Amino acid sequence: xxxxxxxxxxxxxxxxxxxxxxxxxxxxxxxxxxxxxxxxxxxxxxxxxxxxxxxxxxxxxxxxxxxxxxxxxxxxxxxxxxxxxxxxxxxxxxxxxxxxxxxxxxxxxxxxxxxxxxxxxxxxxxxxxxxxxxxxxxxxxxxxxxxxxxxxxxxxxxxxxxxxxxxxxxxxxxxxxxxxxxxxxxxxxxxxxxxxxxxxxxxxxxxxxxxxxxxxxxxxxxxxxxxxxxxxxxxxxxxxxxxxxxxxxxxxxxxxxxxxxxxxxxxxxxxxxxxxxxxxxxxxxxxxxxxxxxxxxxxxxxxxxxxxxxxxxxxxxx
Amino acid sequence: xxxxxxxxxxxxxxxxxxxxxxxxxxxxxxxxxxxxxxxxxxxxxxxxxxxxxxxxxxxxxxxxxxxxxxxxxxxxxxxxxxxxxxxxxxxxxxxxxxxxxxxxxxxxxxxxxxxxxxxxxxxxxxxxxxxxxxxxxxxxxxxxxxxxxxxxxxxxxxxxxxxxxxxxxxxxxxxxxxxxxxxxxxxxxxxxxxxxxxxxxxxxxxxxxxxxxxxxxxxxxxxxxxxxxxxxxxxxxxxxxxxxxxxxxxxxxxxxxxxxxxxxxxxxxxxxxxxxxxxxxxxxxxxxxxxxxxxxxxxxxxxxxxxxxxxxxxxxxxxxxxxxxxxxxxxxxxxxxxxxx
Ligand SMILES: Nc1ncnc2c1ncn2[C@@H]1O[C@H](COP(=O)(O)OP(=O)(O)OP(=O)(O)O)[C@@H](O)[C@H]1O
Ligand SMILES: Nc1ncnc2c1ncn2[C@@H]1O[C@H](COP(=O)(O)OP(=O)(O)OP(=O)(O)O)[C@@H](O)[C@H]1O
Ligand code: SF4
Ligand code: SF4
Ligand SMILES: [Mg+2]
Ligand SMILES: [Mg+2]
Numbered sequence: 001x002x003x004x005x006x007x008x009x010x011x012x013x014x015x016x017x018x019x020x021x022x023x024x025x026x027x028x029x030x031x032x033x034x035x036x037x038x039x040x041x042x043x044x045x046x047x048x049x050x051x052x053x054x055x056x057x058x059x060x061x062x063x064x065x066x067x068x069x070x071x072x073x074x075x076x077x078x079x080x081x082x083x084x085x086x087x088x089x090x091x092x093x094x095x096x097x098x099x100x101x102x103x104x105x106x107x108x109x110x111x112x113x114x115x116x117x118x119x120x121x122x123x124x125x126x127x128x129x130x131x132x133x134x135x136x137x138x139x140x141x142x143x144x145x146x147x148x149x150x151x152x153x154x155x156x157x158x159x160x161x162x163x164x165x166x167x168x169x170x171x172x173x174x175x176x177x178x179x180x181x182x183x184x185x186x187x188x189x190x191x192x193x194x195x196x197x198x199x200x201x202x203x204x205x206x207x208x209x210x211x212x213x214x215x216x217x218x219x220x221x222x223x224x225x226x227x228x229x230x231x232x233x234x235x236x237x238x239x240x241x242x243x244x245x246x247x248x249x250x251x252x253x254x255x256x257x258x259x260x261x262x263x264x265x266x267x268x269x270x271x272x273x274x275x276x277x278x279x280x281x282x283x284x285x286x287x288x289x290x291x292x293x294x295x296x297x298x299x300x301x302x303x304x305x306x307x308x309x310x311x312x313x314x315x316x317x318x
Numbered sequence: 319x320x321x322x323x324x325x326x327x328x329x330x331x332x333x334x335x336x337x338x339x340x341x342x343x344x345x346x347x348x349x350x351x352x353x354x355x356x357x358x359x360x361x362x363x364x365x366x367x368x369x370x371x372x373x374x375x376x377x378x379x380x381x382x383x384x385x386x387x388x389x390x391x392x393x394x395x396x397x398x399x400x401x402x403x404x405x406x407x408x409x410x411x412x413x414x415x416x417x418x419x420x421x422x423x424x425x426x427x428x429x430x431x432x433x434x435x436x437x438x439x440x441x442x443x444x445x446x447x448x449x450x451x452x453x454x455x456x457x458x459x460x461x462x463x464x465x466x467x468x469x470x471x472x473x474x475x476x477x478x479x480x481x482x483x484x485x486x487x488x489x490x491x492x493x494x495x496x497x498x499x500x501x502x503x504x505x506x507x508x509x510x511x512x513x514x515x516x517x518x519x520x521x522x523x524x525x526x527x528x529x530x531x532x533x534x535x536x537x538x539x540x541x542x543x544x545x546x547x548x549x550x551x552x553x554x555x556x557x558x559x560x561x562x563x564x565x566x567x568x569x570x571x572x573x574x575x576x577x578x579x580x581x582x583x584x585x586x587x588x589x590x591x592x593x594x595x596x597x598x599x600x601x602x603x604x605x606x607x608x609x610x611x612x613x614x615x616x617x618x619x620x621x622x623x624x625x626x627x628x629x630x631x632x633x634x635x636x637x638x639x640x641x642x643x644x645x646x647x648x649x650x651x652x653x654x655x656x657x658x659x
Contacts, residue, residue, distance in 0.1 A: 047513070048513060049485075049513045049515065049516070050483055050484065050485025050486065050511065050512055050513045050516055051483040051485060051486060052513075055483075055484075099484075152362055152363050152604060152605070152607075153362045153363070154362065154604070155604075176484075176511075179510055179511070180507075180510065181362065181540070182360070182361045182362040182540045183540055183541075183542065183581055183584045183585045183586075184361055184580065184581065184584050184600060184601050184604075185361075185362060185600075185604075186540070186584070186586075186598075187584040187586075187598035187599060187600035187601075188600040190586070190598050191597055191598060191600055194596045194597065209510075209511070209512065209513050209514065209517075210514075210541065210586065211514060211588060211591075212543070212585075212586035212587050212588050212590070212591060213586045215586070215588065215590075215591030216586045216590060216591055216595070216596060216597075216598060217596065235591060235594070236591065236592055236594050239588065239591050239592055240592055249515065250513070250514055250515060251588075253514045253515045253517070253518040254514045254543070254588060255514070255517070255518070255521070255541070255543035255544050255546065255547040256543050256546070256547075256587070256588060257542060257543050257546050257570055257582070257585070257587060258546055258567075258570045258571070259546065259547070260547065261518060261521055261522055261525065261547045261548070262518055264519075264522065265515070318588045318589065318591070318592055
């Protein structure tokens with residue numbers, strides 16, 4: 001019996017586009033065979049290239065988007081085959097937080113009305129939970145009659161988190177939830193996520209671009225490249241000793257305080273996409289063997305998995 | 319690269335903006351040198367976007383006072399007479415935009431036309447500002463998309479904006495903004511939706527454009543590590559005012575204003591990740607909203623170094639703290655001297 005709140009297995013998404021009525025069919029493999037767990041009270045970070053499929057994974061995990069193949073297991077229950085009617089009963093347990101809090105706060109409704117909606121879904125008709133939740137996200141209780149426009153971006157983000165929490169979720173999927181916030185507010189919201197994990201045992205899939213932010217908030221971090229999960233490890237292990245060349249390249253590209261711009265990464269001479277390792281065209285460690293197939297994600301150390309053939313590589317981290 | 323003795327490219331004096339209510343941007347003054355990259359940082363709502371949009375002449379229903387004077391840029395060999403942007407007729411502003419001053423907007427979706435392909439939008443900009451036609455126009459469009467790191471530029475030209483991921487949309491926005499090689503580029507959070515690899519690529523590209531064409535840039539960002547990577551100078555806004563204006567290396571080594579220090583300590587760092595310290599230093603409270611900014615130091619309610627006098631007695635003014643021979647450095651803190659490390 002696993003303790004994972006979310007378990008995805010072999011998740012794939014292929015978009016098929018057709019140019020015109022009889023035109024050529026173009027397939028985009030947005031996500032390829034991705035598997036991971038998010039444990040109870042764990043924050044799993046997800047980083048990677050833009051367009052690498054992070055949002056697609058998050059949406060498939062919540063079954064807001066149908067997977068082309070693979071399984072989604074929520075607290076031991078396979079919900080991949082759930083009908084929409086049955087999904088409704090479990091949907092509450094998973095809540096999505098977007099980059100733009102305005103998307104989940106109706107500007108014409110008062111905060112009171114916005115926050116009472118999830119309670120009504122749970123059949124609760126008093127404000128006790130609302131007041132407790134507002135305290136938890138660091139907002140004062142006298143705001144119920146105001147509208148979202150009267151709050152700053154960070155406050156709005158905290159209100160959308162409060163709204164999600166009132167559903168009593170087991171899992172939050174936070175997709176770029178702090179990316180648009182300034183550093184002070186970002187620090188507040190990051191601390192809030194960590195606090196919610198510690199106090200409520202909440203599990204969070206935390207998707208982001210800023211490696212420092214994702215690193216500070218996450219217990220473990222997964223790295224995606226072109227739809228493939230190429231590495232997963234405990235945060236400090238991943239940052240200190242990455243085992244996949246893409247992770248190392250990502251860490252090297254991260255801007256640092258008081259440091260000059262990192263140089264252009266070296267790449268291999270191989271430029272054509274084929275059946276080989278997805279990172280081969282940009283990998284400076286590529287060998288001919290890498291062009292045969294995409295390596296599987298496999299154990300390279302304690303709780304550390306990587307999808308690179310060359311497990312002997314000594315890559316530098318932070 | 320930057321010559322502080324030469325006339326600045328853009329000189330902003332006492333810029334004040336409101337939308338009929340309290341002043342949002344309040345008495346803003348700063349200079350941008352020819353070819354200089356200035357990072358504009360500061361809390362959300364501090365007026366970074368509104369100030370830039372006011373200078374670009376893109377604000378509707380706003381009352382704008384003060385001055386923003388643009389002198390001849392690299393494209394004219396610095397020979398053109400300065401143009402006052404505040405109050406300039408819309409027609410003349412439109413003619414300046416794109417060619418002389420350009421902007422990468424904070425929200426890429428709202429500034430791309432959802433009904434027109436990426437190719438159509440790029441061709442439109444290129445036709446308006448260059449003489450390119452036919453195959454030359456097409457290859458320039460491809461080159462622009464390649465420059466911003468789009469892997470399949472030919473395919474991208476045929477797409478509508480909604481088909482692109484967030485990061486790709488932002489790259490298209492950047493390509494549009496630099497298409498006419500402007501003298502001054504306002505880049506409002508241009509790399510927030512980008513992964514660090516592409517972010518580094520875009521930062522190198524923008525810096526390279528400055529080196530090649532002498533383009534100056536106001537780079538608005540929340541990410542101080544990014545500011546540190548690209549900027550020659552850092553200007554910090556707080557509640558509508560400049561509170562510190564310093565050379566980047568000085569700013570990152572010894573920031574003089576307590577708010578600047580709070581910003582730097584709230585910023586997440588890769589080194590902290592290794593320490594496994596799942597916590598960031600968040601300053602208490604929040605920035606006062608326009609209309610509630612009071613007459614004292616606007617940071618007072620959140621400042622660990624606040625004293626009744628001098629902090630609450632009156633609003634500190636922006637003073638120069640550069641010693642003789644040192645580069646331009648101003649700060650708005652009544653206690654900067656006592657607090658200097
Ligand atoms: N409806 C769609 N039709 C075709 N392709 C799509 C569609 N939606 C997404 N894609 C493609 O799927 C891939 C993954 O997109 P996704 O939004 O998951 O990336 P991401 O990792 O979240 O990127 P970002 O960091 O930029 O947000 C991209 O190549 C994108 O262009
Ligand atoms: N059209 C408008 N009408 C009235 N108030 C506005 C308008 N646009 C912006 N404001 C207000 O002006 C203030 C400054 O906003 P601005 O967008 O310049 O902040 P910013 O520094 O760019 O913040 P962020 O970092 O979040 O982008 C905010 O309080 C905002 O609510
Ligand atoms: S498998 Fe080969 S090409 Fe792929 S990341 Fe490892 S070394 Fe590079
Ligand atoms: S003037 Fe006083 S309150 Fe304001 S920043 Fe300086 S020390 Fe702090
Ligand atoms: Mg995404
Ligand atoms: Mg802004």
